[in-house]
Amino acid sequence: MRTLKTDIIPKHQTFVKVKGDQALNYEAICVFAAIGFFLDDDTYYKNQVCLRPGTINTIDESGYLVKSEPWFQWYYSPRDIRFDDALEEFTVLFESIIDQQVEDKKVILPLSGGLDSRTQAAALHYLNKNVETYSYSFENGFNEAKLSEQIADVCKFPFEAFKITKGYLWACIDQISKINGCYAEFTHARQMAVIEALKSKGDVFSLGHWGDVLFDATVDEQLSDEEEVSLILKKIVKPGGLQISKALWKSWSLEGDFTTYLRERVKNLLSQIDIENSSAKIRAFKSLYWAPRWTTANLSVFESVHPITLPYYDDDMCKFICTVPEAYLADRKLQIAYIKKRNKNLSKIVWQDQKPFNLNNYKYNTLPYNLPYRIINKISRIVKGMMGKPYVQRNWELQFLGEENSKNLEGYLYDKAFTNLVSKEIIDDIYEGFRIENNVKYSHPLSMLLTLSLWYKNNN
DSSP: OEEEEOOSSOSSOOEEEOSSOOOBOHHHHHHHHHHSSOOTTOOSBTTEEEOOTTEEEEEOTTSBEEEEEESOOOOOOOOOOOHHHHHHHHHHHHHHHHHHHHTTSOEEEEOOSSSHHHHHHHHHHHTTOOEEEEEEEETTBOOHHHHHHHHHHHHTOOEEEEEEOTTTHHHHHHHHHHHSTTSSOSTTOGGGGGHHHHTTSOSEEEOOTTHHHHTSOSOSSOOOHHHHHHHHHHHHSOTTHHHHHHHHHHHTTOSSOHHHHHHHHHHHHHHTSOOOSHHHHHHHHIIIIIIIIIIGGGHHHHHTTSOEEOGGGOHHHHHHHTTSOHHHHGGGHHHHHHHHHHOHHHHTSBOGGGTTOBTTTGGGOSTTTTHHHHHHHHHHHHHHHHTTOOOBOSHHHHHHSSHHHHHHHHHHHTOGGGGGTSOHHHHHHHHHIIIIIOHHHHHHHHHHHHHHHHHHHHHO
16 A cells, blocks of 8 residues: 655646546546536546545555545635735745745746746845746737846846747647646647747746736625536636537437536535635635646646746645735735835836736726727737738637648547547537637637547547
8 A cells, every 4th residue: 555645736637546447437528628627536537536636545556546535625714914914924935935946956937927927036036046037929919028028137037038839739739748648738838839948948947827826816705605606617617618518418428418517516516615705715616626637737848848846836835825814815915015025126017917007006907097008909909910910819829720720630630530539520510610600719629629639549
C-alpha cells in the first residue's frame, strides 16, 4: 500500500485505477464537451479517476484506489481584521511563498496586462530576483505585449514579445495532445505557440494562474441554493456547449436528459461545500473543480520545458483566503493595494481589463468618461476590417478561420476512425454551424470535436 496526498489546488492531475470494466464514461465525456473540462474525478474511462484535491489517497499494490479521505475542506471564517493588517499579512505571505518557490533560480515570468502577473512582478522586483519576462499578443489583435513591456521596464526585467500567428496549432497539435492528454481543448494553450523559444529562458516559471479567482468576489449578493447552481452553470457551460452535449447524449442512447444530469451533478457537488456566503462558496467550487481540471490541465505545457511554480496555488495562500473578509477581496482590492505599496509606478500602467484606465483611476471606466476611448476603439476595428485585417480577440480565430486552417481542421474532424465515436451527422451539424451560421457560438463545440478526435486517435 502507498498513500498520495494531493494539494488544495494540485498543479498536476493524478490518474489512478478503480474497480470496474474499462468502458468509456460517456456521461463524463458529455460534460467535458459542454464545459471544457472533466468534472470532479471524472476521466474518459469508468475504471479510472483523477484524484480529488485536498485528499489523502490509499493505493494498493496493483495501482487501484482503495480509499480517499479529505485532509482539507474549503471554509469561510472571516476575521475581524483591519484592511491594512490584511494587506500586511498578504505581503509577508505572498513574498515568502515566492521566495521559497524560486529560491536563487533564474525566474521566467509570463506577463500580461492584468493584475496577477503584475503582482508577481512587484514581489520579484522587491525580492531582487533574477527575472526574465515575456508576453504575447494575437496577430491583428490587442497589443497586450505593449502593456507587459511597460511592466517589465518599470522592474528593469529583460523582456521579449511574441506574436501568436495564424495556423500555428497544426504544427504542434499532436505534441500538445500528448502533453495535456486531451484533458483540455487546444486553442486556450497559446503558450504552445512559443514553447520552443521558452526552452532557452531561465530555470523556473513563476505562473500567475488562479489569482483572479482567489482575489476577487464571485458574486456581490447572497443567493439561494438554486440561484447558486444556476450561476455556476452560467459560468462553466460554454456557448454551444449544451448543443453538442445533448447531441452526443442522444447519439449514445444515455438515460434521461443531459441538462438535468448536469444540473443535478453541480447541485450535489455544491451542496457538499459547507459555506453559507455565496461568493466564498462559489470560489470554493471553482477552486475544487475548475482549477484542478481545467487550469491545471494546460500547466503541463509550461512544465514540458521548465519546472513550474504557482504562488496562488500554494496551500497557505488558499488557507489565508478562507479567513479574509469578502469585502477585502472584492474588486481586487488586496492586489491593487499591494502593487501600490511595493511599486507605485506599476499602478500607473493601463489595466487591460479596464483599458484605457489604470489602477489609480479605473473607477472612471464608465459612461461618459470611457466614451471617447470606446468610439476610437470601434472606429479602429472597423478600419482594420475594411483593410482586410479583422480584429482578433480569441485564439480560435487564428486557428480555425481561413482556407488552410479549414483543410487541417477537416482532416481531424472527418477522420474515418473518429466517426466510430462521434457520428458524421453531429460533426456536420457543428461544422456547418460554425462555417455558415455563427462561428462564435460554434467555436467551442468545434474545438471540443477536435480535442475528442485527437484523443481517439491517440488511444485507439
